Amino acid sequence: MSNRFPKDFFWGGATAANQCEGAWNEDGKGASISDHMTGGTLTTPRRFTPELEIDAYYPSHEAIDFYHRYKEDIKLFAEMGFKMFRMSIAWSRIFPNGDDEAPNQAGLNFYRSVFLECKKYGIEPLVTLSHYEPPYEMCKKYDGWKDRRTIDFFVKYCETVFKEYKGMVKYWLTFNEINILSMGSFGVGISAGIVSDVPKTMDLAAAISGGGETREAKNRRLNALHHQFIASARAVKLAHEIDPEYRVGCMIAGGCVYPYSCNPKDMLASQQGWQLGNYLCGDVQVRGEYPHFAKRYFEKQGVKIEFAEGDVETLKEGCVDFYSFSYYMSSCISVDPEVRKSAGNMMMGIKNPYLKSSEWGWTIDPDGLRYYLNEIYGRYRIPLMVVENGLGASDKVEEDGSIHDSYRIDYLREHVKAMAEAIEDGVDLIGYTPWGCIDIVSASTGEMKKRYGMIYVDKQNDGSGTLERSRKDSFYWYKKVIASNGEDLD
Numbered sequence: 001m002s003n004r005f006p007k008d009f010f011w012g013g014a015t016a017a018n019q020c021e022g023a024w025n026e027d028g029k030g031a032s033i034s035d036h037m038t039g040g041t042l043t044t045p046r047r048f049t050p051e052l053e054i055d056a057y058y059p060s061h062e063a064i065d066f067y068h069r070y071k072e073d074i075k076l077f078a079e080m081g082f083k084m085f086r087m088s089i090a091w092s093r094i095f096p097n098g099d100d101e102a103p104n105q106a107g108l109n110f111y112r113s114v115f116l117e118c119k120k121y122g123i124e125p126l127v128t129l130s131h132y133e134p135p136y137e138m139c140k141k142y143d144g145w146k147d148r149r150t151i152d153f154f155v156k157y158c159e160t161v162f163k164e165y166k167g168m169v170k171y172w173l174t175f176n177e178i179n180i181l182s183m184g185s186f187g188v189g190i191s192a193g194i195v196s197d198v199p200k201t202m203d204l205a206a207a208i209s210g211g212g213e214t215r216e217a218k219n220r221r222l223n224a225l226h227h228q229f230i231a232s233a234r235a236v237k238l239a240h241e242i243d244p245e246y247r248v249g250c251m252i253a254g255g256c257v258y259p260y261s262c263n264p265k266d267m268l269a270s271q272q273g274w275q276l277g278n279y280l281c282g283d284v285q286v287r288g289e290y291p292h293f294a295k296r297y298f299e300k301q302g303v304k305i306e307f308a309e310g311d312v313e314t315l316k317e318g319c320v321d322f323y324s325f326s327y328y329m330s331s332c333i334s335v336d337p338e339v340r341k342s343a344g345n346m347m348m349g350i351k352n353p354y355l356k357s358s359e360w361g362w363t364i365d366p367d368g369l370r371y372y373l374n375e376i377y378g379r380y381r382i383p384l385m386v387v388e389n390g391l392g393a394s395d396k397v398e399e400d401g402s403i404h405d406s407y408r409i410d411y412l413r414e415h416v417k418a419m420a421e422a423i424e425d426g427v428d429l430i431g432y433t434p435w436g437c438i439d440i441v442s443a444s445t446g447e448m449k450k451r452y453g454m455i456y457v458d459k460q461n462d463g464s465g466t467l468e469r470s471r472k473d474s475f476y477w478y479k480k481v482i483a484s485n486g487e488d489l490d
Helices: 066-080 105-121 136-142 151-164 204-208 215-242 264-287 292-300 311-317 366-381 406-424 471-485
Strands: 011-014 086-089 125-130 171-175 247-253 256-259 322-326 331-332 384-388 429-432 455-457 468-472
Touching: 011 066, 011 125, 011 384, 066 105, 105 125, 125 151, 136 151, 151 215, 151 311, 171 215, 171 406, 215 247, 215 264, 215 292, 247 264, 256 264, 256 366, 264 292, 264 331, 264 366, 322 366, 322 455, 366 384, 366 406, 366 429, 406 429, 406 471
Parallel strands: 011 086, 011 429, 086 125, 125 171, 171 247, 247 322, 256 331, 322 384, 384 429
Antiparallel strands: 455 468
16 A cells, blocks of 8 residues: 555554543542542443442542553653654643632643653644543532533633643643533533433443433533533633644544435434534534534424523634544444344444444444545545544453454554545545553443553453553554554554
8 A cells, every 4th residue: 555644644542531540639639520430341331429439449540550650651652653642631630629729730740741751752742631530529519511610610721731831732632522412411421520410320322322311401411512612612712822833623422324224214314413423513613603403403302502692702713723533433323113123332323234343342344434534524624633543352461471462453454544545535634543552441331351552551350450561462563554654554
């Protein structure tokens, strides 16, 4: 394959603070809502506990201890050849309660050290400002993003870090997978922090399908999303004022939705899946206004978005500079109740007979990535980044310590090929940061067994393990891919 990636393409990897840092209550950090989520497995959903339970296991409390091992990990990223490292700042490490008067200096110092370590190796940080962990005290006091005052707390936090790290960070993302709040109740906890509406268990399938959610709860959820839209827009505008060189992007959970059949009603259902899953949030953050279909959708759901004076102007003034997204799989949709009984994946799609699935039931569809890239770039015509992509799998450590994860290499190889095709199609794709470049806690199931990394971490679902790092076969493969700028994929 001829080289199609631009010479300044950002190859790298991605993590999130609540899934890798640990040190959940060290050096002045406050608890986040993620710190109140227990571990789980594929068959046992995570639980949210308003109070920490003595006998429960909370994986974020130690995670993989990146807080104390970041130099070792960043050195490994540099060995792979990373040009970019996507990470997040834990809001509660900067403002422990969310609404504090002054920031926690120890938290500011920690991230400064991380950024300096990245710069030492020529790695560009890509920093997510809110990645599934609003401060828990703020969630208790204000019910999270349900309360409009949270916008001001977030903007103050953004102003603090924008000023603190000026000249050290250029690329920022506002809210991770902001669109999960448009799709179901799972996001009311990990993203919106609406404690009063958090499901007792983190059952993704039920939450994303909207099962059991009242009209009033749906109204709270979608107004919390509106508050995040306003906060994001204000953050974008503020970033540009503080440093004109700053580039701020949105981050969408990318969903490629196919009609299950050529039934026109399936086609319409697929179109609506794209609209709600991708374009509602994309249009607001890229175009600065709600899309044409939003009015009817909100009316049908019995939802009234509470616009305050100046909101319309704020959205227009705070459009993002680039569009980033996660992509793991595609899904099918059908209006046929018999077809809908078949086993679906996390996003409640119908099982696609043309595709294989991972151990966790996620369909593997690299062509869907190319399709998605073309659709999104055709709609928005701004630079794109794939900031999450990868295969969650159980890895076996051989007696000699080696880890032969050919299945992960196969997955990544085909998705890199799909990106190359999209670039040749004319898509302006500027970066690729596969998810969990190092093994981290799974957000969906709260376990370590579901591994995405190219670096193995010796830690198990029950928290046991040495935390020792080791290189998988995919580590050496990805190093070769980066060195060849995407040309050598063997």
